[in-house]
Amino acid sequence: MxxxxxxxxxxxxxxxxxxxxxxxxxxxxxxxxxxxxPDLLAxxxxxxxxxxxxxxxxxxxxxxxxITDDPVPLYRxxxxxxxxxxxxxxxLRWFEEHPVPLERSPFGRTDFKFYVLTDxxxxxxxxxxxxxxxxxxxx
Numbered sequence: 001m002x003x004x005x006x007x008x009x010x011x012x013x014x015x016x017x018x019x020x021x022x023x024x025x026x027x028x029x030x031x032x033x034x035x036x037x038p039d040l041l042a043x044x045x046x047x048x049x050x051x052x053x054x055x056x057x058x059x060x061x062x063x064x065x066x067i068t069d070d071p072v073p074l075y076r077x078x079x080x081x082x083x084x085x086x087x088x089x090x091x092l093r094w095f096e097e098h099p100v101p102l103e104r105s106p107f108g109r110t111d112f113k114f115y116v117l118t119d120x121x122x123x124x125x126x127x128x129x130x131x132x133x134x135x136x137x138x139x
Contacts (some may be wrong), residue, residue, distance in 0.1 A: 009120040010047070011088050013080040018073055018111040027120065031109060039100050040080070050079040062079040072113055082118075088117065 019028045040046060057071035081087045104111075 009122040011117065012087055012120045013082070013088065014077065014116045015080075015115040016072070016074045016077050016113045016117055018075045018113065020109055020111050023109060024045045028075075028109060035104050036106065039104055042098070043094045045082060045087045047081045047083060047087075050081070052077040052079075064098055069115055074113060 019025060037049065040049060051075045056069065057073075059069075059071065060066050067124045080091075082091060
């Protein structure tokens, strides 16, 4: 960890999606937990998966700046965590050698809205953190 609370945190593939029309959230969740997650975790290059089910869109920033009048509808975000870019490339190669059967795949279940590869940095509050003057109510 650096002095400012920042640290590199590997690589993530982040995706946002909706459930395909005609499938219930309950049916989708049964498939994802019982079928898809075990299939993904079979790949030894994946460190972990974080799922974030969307509660609602947020339409403005913390400073009050409007974001959009037309938020992207999402059911869930998923973060696939890898140690580094080599691990992500290994992930891809592993699935080329061990393809997921179509009937177990997201095809016909998941409407992907975005899928991006990111370098991840974590910033954490620690004991040495001092809020800026404006946040402490200084005049």
